[in-house]
Amino acid sequence: MDRQRRAFILGASSLAVTFALAKPQIDATPLQKLVIVHETEVPASGRFANAWPSTNARTIAFGEDVTALIYERLVPIWREGDTATIGLTNARACFCLAQVAADHGLRLIHRGIHGDANGAAWPSRLAMGLERKLRETSRLQAVSIHELLPDGSSTLVSWAMVPRAARRWS
Amino acid sequence: MITPPGVSAADFSAALAQFATVVGKDAVFSEGADLDLYRDAYSPLWGKAEERRASAAVAPTSVEQVQQLVRIANRYKIPLFPISTGKNLGYGGSAPGYSGSVVVDLKRMNRIIEVDDRRHFAIVEPGVSYFDLYNYIQERKLRVWIDCPEPGWGSVMGNALDRGVGWTVGYMRDHFGSHCGLEVVLPNGELMRTGMGALPKSETFAQFPYGFGPTVDGLFAQGNFGIVTRMGIWLMPEPEAYFTGKVRVRRRRDLIPLVDVMNRLEHSGIIGLPLYDSKLAHLDDAELRTLVAKPDVSDDELDQFATRRNLPTWEVTVQFYGPQETVAANWSYTKRLMREAVGDASFEDGPLFKFPMTAEEQKKVPFRVSIGAPSLEAFSQGPVRSRFNPNPMDGHLLFSPIIPKTGQAALEATRVLADIVAAAKIPGQNALYVTPQAWIYRSFLLVIGLPISRSDPKINEMSMEVFQKAVKVSAERGWAEYRTTPIFSDLVSNVYSFNDYALRRFTESLKDAADPNGIIAPGRGGIWPKHLRKG
Numbered sequence: 001m002d003r004q005r006r007a008f009i010l011g012a013s014s015l016a017v018t019f020a021l022a023k024p025q026i027d028a029t030p031l032q033k034l035v036i037v038h039e040t041e042v043p044a045s046g047r048f049a050n051a052w053p054s055t056n057a058r059t060i061a062f063g064e065d066v067t068a069l070i071y072e073r074l075v076p077i078w079r080e081g082d083t084a085t086i087g088l089t090n091a092r093a094c095f096c097l098a099q100v101a102a103d104h105g106l107r108l109i110h111r112g113i114h115g116d117a118n119g120a121a122w123p124s125r126l127a128m129g130l131e132r133k134l135r136e137t138s139r140l141q142a143v144s145i146h147e148l149l150p151d152g153s154s155t156l157v158s159w160a161m162v163p164r165a166a167r168r169w170s
Numbered sequence: 171m172i173t174p175p176g177v178s179a180a181d182f183s184a185a186l187a188q189f190a191t192v193v194g195k196d197a198v199f200s201e202g203a204d205l206d207l208y209r210d211a212y213s214p215l216w217g218k219a220e221e222r223r224a225s226a227a228v229a230p231t232s233v234e235q236v237q238q239l240v241r242i243a244n245r246y247k248i249p250l251f252p253i254s255t256g257k258n259l260g261y262g263g264s265a266p267g268y269s270g271s272v273v274v275d276l277k278r279m280n281r282i283i284e285v286d287d288r289r290h291f292a293i294v295e296p297g298v299s300y301f302d303l304y305n306y307i308q309e310r311k312l313r314v315w316i317d318c319p320e321p322g323w324g325s326v327m328g329n330a331l332d333r334g335v336g337w338t339v340g341y342m343r344d345h346f347g348s349h350c351g352l353e354v355v356l357p358n359g360e361l362m363r364t365g366m367g368a369l370p371k372s373e374t375f376a377q378f379p380y381g382f383g384p385t386v387d388g389l390f391a392q393g394n395f396g397i398v399t400r401m402g403i404w405l406m407p408e409p410e411a412y413f414t415g416k417v418r419v420r421r422r423r424d425l426i427p428l429v430d431v432m433n434r435l436e437h438s439g440i441i442g443l444p445l446y447d448s449k450l451a452h453l454d455d456a457e458l459r460t461l462v463a464k465p466d467v468s469d470d471e472l473d474q475f476a477t478r479r480n481l482p483t484w485e486v487t488v489q490f491y492g493p494q495e496t497v498a499a500n501w502s503y504t505k506r507l508m509r510e511a512v513g514d515a516s517f518e519d520g521p522l523f524k525f526p527m528t529a530e531e532q533k534k535v536p537f538r539v540s541i542g543a544p545s546l547e548a549f550s551q552g553p554v555r556s557r558f559n560p561n562p563m564d565g566h567l568l569f570s571p572i573i574p575k576t577g578q579a580a581l582e583a584t585r586v587l588a589d590i591v592a593a594a595k596i597p598g599q600n601a602l603y604v605t606p607q608a609w610i611y612r613s614f615l616l617v618i619g620l621p622i623s624r625s626d627p628k629i630n631e632m633s634m635e636v637f638q639k640a641v642k643v644s645a646e647r648g649w650a651e652y653r654t655t656p657i658f659s660d661l662v663s664n665v666y667s668f669n670d671y672a673l674r675r676f677t678e679s680l681k682d683a684a685d686p687n688g689i690i691a692p693g694r695g696g697i698w699p700k701h702l703r704k705g
Contacts, residue, residue, distance in 0.1 A: 067545040068533075071301050092549045100323060102207055103255065103277060142203030146211045147624070 031166050035060055035077060037069065037087030037097070044114075044123040044156060048088035051124035053131050066096045078104040084169070086130075086160040088114070088123060094157040098145040101161045107142040110134070110160040126158060134160065134169040171201065172225040174248045174270040182225065185246040189228045189272075192238045197278070200226040208256070208273045210265035212565030214622050214630035215657060222265045222656060224251070227273040233355065233399040239274060240397065241359040243689045250274050251691050252397045254296040254328025257321075260568050260655070261332060267656030268692040268702075274397060276325075283400065284376075287312040290405045291350065291376035296327045296398065300544040308529070314405040315542035317342035322544020327401040331391050333653055335609030337539040339442045339491060342406050343609050346391045351375040353400035354390055357685035362396070376402030389677075392653070394691035395684050409491040412541055414520035415501050418482035419512050422469040425484050426577030427511035429606075432486060433575060434507065436608070440500050442489035442540070444608055449481050451603035462602045463592050472602070482516070484605070489540055494524070565622035567633050569640045571649040573606070575614045580606040583616050586643060591618065594636045615652065641665060656693065663696020678703070 034057040039045040041064060049059045062069035077083050078101060085101065087094075091113075098108050110130065114122075134140075140162060162169075173182045190198045199205050208224040215221040230236050243250050251271040256264025266273055280297030285307060292303060292314075300322040307314055317336035319329055330345035342348055351365040365381040366372040379385070379402075389395040419428050432444040450458065461467050461475055476483045488504055490497035501519075508515045523535055532538060538545050569587075573579045588601035606614035618640070620633035638661060644650060645665035654662045666673060677697050681688070688699020698704075 065545065065547055066549070067547065070546065071305070096546050096549050099257070107203060144203055144206045146206060146209050 031082070031084045031162060031169055033077075033083040034058070035074070035083055035085045037062065037074075037085060037089060037093075039063075039087070039089040039093060042088070042090060042156065045088045047120060047123035048127045048158070051127040052086070053128055062093075066093050069093075070097065070100050075100070075104060078106055078163075081105065081163050081165070084160065084162045084166065086110075086158075088126065088156055088158045091155050091157050094159050098159070098161065102145055105164050106161040107164050108145050108159060108161050109140045109142055110158065111143060111147070112158040114156045114158065130158060130160070137169060139167055140169060172223055172270055174225050174272065177246060177248055177270075181246045182248070185242055185248055185272075186226060188242045189226075189239060192235050192242070193228050193230050197229040197231075198226065199228075208253075208264045208266070208275070210259075210263035210655070212259050212263060212567065212622050213265065213655075213657070214567055214634050216624060216630075220657070222262075222267060222269050224266050224273045225270045227275050229275040229278050231278045233279070233353070233361065236274065236276075236279075236355045236397055236399055237359045237361060240355055240357065240689070243272070244358065244687050247687050247689065248272055249689050249692050250397070251694075252276060252296075254325030254331075255299050255323065257299075257324040258328065258332060260566055261653055262655045262657075265656075266691075267659060267694050271692070276397075276399070279399065282306050285310075285312055285314065285405070286376070287314045287405075287407075289377060290314055290407055291402055292316075292326075292405055293351075293376050293400060293402050294326050295400055296325055298326050299323055300326055300329075304542070304544050311526075313408040313526070315408050316405060316544075317345070317348070317542055318539055318544040319345075320539045321546045321548045322539070323546060326403060327398060330401065330403065331398060333391055335607075335615075337443050337537075337609070338489075338542055339406060340436060340439070340611040342404070343443060344611050345403075347611070348404040349387070349401055350377065350379045350404055351400075351402035352387055352390055352398050354396035354398050356396045357687070357690050361399075363400075365402075376404070389680065392695040393677075394694040394697055395681065396690060406542075408525050409493075410525060411490075411492065411494045411497050412523045412525070412535075413490045413497040413501065414540075415488050415490075415504065416485055416518040416520065417488060417504070417508055418485040418516045418518070420476065420482050420514060421473045422483050422581065423577075424512050424515075425581060428484060428486060428508070428515075429575070429577035429580065431504070431507045431511050432488070432608075435488070435500075435504060437612075440490075440503070442491055445487040445489070445537075446484065446605035446607070447487070448484050448603040448605055450476060450483060451600050451605065453479075453481075453600065455479075458600065462588065462600055465589070465592075467602075483603075487520070494522070497522070567620040567622055567637055567655065569618045569620060569637050570615050570651060570653065571640075571644045572610070572652050573614045573616055573649050575606075575608065575612060580614060580616065582647075583644075583649065586647065587616065587618055587640060590636055590640050590643060594632055596620065596632070596636065610652065613652075659693055659696050666696075 034054055036049045036052055036057050036059045038049040038059050038061045040061050060073050173179055186198055186200055208227050213221055228239060249268055249271040251266035252274040253264050254276050276296035278297055279295040281295045282298055283293040285292045300318040303316055303326055317338045319334050319336055330349045333346045336343040351367045353363045356362055364387050365379045366374040368381050390398050435441045490500050505517055532543050535541050573583045584602050584604050591601045604616055606616055620636055621629050623629040641661055650665050651662045681697050682700050688701055692699055692702050
């Protein structure tokens with residue numbers, strides 16, 4: 001089984017997003033809906049959400065505690081089974097989201113680690129680059145949720161989760 | 171492909187195919203990222219040959235399916251490892267205890283069968299999380315509370331069967347102690363109900379735990395005698411009010427009378443969980459670190475430091491539940507007892523909350539688990555990087571021995587464990603100020619969190635060495651773990667050695683009779699089936 005190594009994104013350098021070539025195959029059901037998670041304590045998260053080039057996305061904001069985000073907003077959406085969820089958040093939020101999303105039949109298909117980059121432009125470039133990459137991917141495949149992420153207030157994680165049945169982004 | 175030990179690839183494939191006819195092929199996971207979900211995120215053996223890995227996982231939706239899975243497993247002698255929601259992070263997570271086992275993921279069995287807010291109980295399936303039960307109660311405006319751990323994403327049943335603990339009043343915090351009645355698929359595939367569940371048409375399954383004759387429920391907690399598919403759990407009536415007051419004492423040895431007073435209050439039913447704390451445990455101070463690292467540092471030296479920093483050594487948040495009149499009276503009584511015990515104790519009133527509350531009002535309660543509201547706040551706090559702790563943890567390994575519920579025992583235990591931690595030079599630990607936890611109503615637990623790292627295997631080796639040393643040193647003093655991750659089950663089980671391991675020999679004889687093929691969770695609780703026992 002091939003396994004591509006995860007790429008790290010430092011500063012505002014170019015995007016290098018990889019996907020693990022893991023099995024099993026995910027059924028071919030195009031995604032219908034998209035939710036973007038915006039962590040209000042993280043300015044880059046908002047710039048990422050605002051820059052996402054999609055007209056059918058809705059943004060859901062949360063503060064320091066992910067509890068209400070997950071159980072009041074996202075779990076009801078995930079239960080419908082047709083919505084992808086993406087975001088640029090701190091590592092702890094990504095960890096919690098991935099764990100609970102897996103319980104509701106979602107799979108993590110992207111995770112990128114980003115250092116504490118200066119400059120306002122990189123989250124926008126990240127959003128546009130990631131959207132293009134997902135759209136151009138012929139078959140979405142899952143990555144492990146168990147890769148623990150380095151903690152630290154300056155570490156951000158971009159991530160994308162889709163229902164297990166989804167094979168294509170669009 | 172991982173296969174169960176002793177099972178041929180052909181037999182395993184045949185078994186997987188039969189599992190698929192029971193649960194559907196989409197509920198059998200045997201490779202890739204789906205199987206990867208069943209790993210222990212906090213394992214210190216991550217990526218090593220010794221890491222406990224599943225060969226497959228299956229996710230049934232009904233007890234009938236569980237029975238069929240068990241019968242198939244018996245046919246092919248495939249070890250099974252049941253999990254509920256698989257969130258037991260720090261104690262093994264969703265990984266099996268015996269590599270090559272097939273994980274039976276009970277998450278899809280998530281019915282809340284009944285909640286009774288007059289008799290104050292619930293009956294749940296394994297996949298019901300604390301969030302599920304809490305939301306069910308809130309949506310129906312039932313006047314009952316749950317008691318939940320922190321974080322609250324785990325299974326009500328799974329947590330109780332691992333003897334997990336909570337935060338409100340005494341009897342509720344012992345989650346297995348407040349269970350009432352089990353339904354179990356036995357290793358031969360038969361269905362059994364315990365307590366009043368053994369009486370057909372019983373309406374008291376979740377009221378009276380004992381039934382008639384000997385009770386067997388304890389065999390299924392941290393045990394491997396079956397797969398539990400239903401459980402009764404007691405709830406508490408929603409109180410009219412919740413109030414907290416803080417008590418602070420100056421000196422290390424003031425902990426002794428402080429604990430005596432709290433024990434008296436709690437065992438009289440007057441207070442809920444006393445939340446012991448010390449600001450010195452969290453203080454990032456070079457002088458303090460030097461002091462606590464010094465062998466045989468005296469209580470006087472530590473007291474002088476606290477005085478210089480104008481900090482009390484210990485504080486306890488005292489929790490009161492009940493009518494507003496009684497919580498006020500009980501706080502007055504608490505202060506009187508404390509003044510008699512420690513003349514210069516100081517006090518601080520906390521906020522008063524009244525019930526019922528809206529969801530928005532609940533969010534204003536500082537520590538929501540104290541009012542039975544689950545949260546993931548624990549993950550907001552996370553390890554903090556500092557110049558003294560340049561390598562925050564990626565996970566943790568918990569050492570949590572049961573010690574006597576006295577201040578003397580807590581002081582002694584912190585010194586013993588602090589010496590071990592200091593010798594290993596583990597960063598970020600002011601172990602001398604680790605405060606005892608009274609989660610298990612009539613006991614103290616001391617919890618030491620040892621770091622786990624994905625990037626530095628030396629940290630994991632050190633943590634495992636410290637853990638093993640702590641188990642040995644604690645046993646010499648009559649202390650031992652109440653709960654542990656499967657990789658240490660044997661180590662912990664081995665200290666319960668009274669009369670040449672009479673308890674284990676007894677449970678092994680039961681295991682041999684009930685599970686002759688040894689298919690249910692081999693090694694759980696230190697109990698191995700005959701064909702896997704060493705010596």
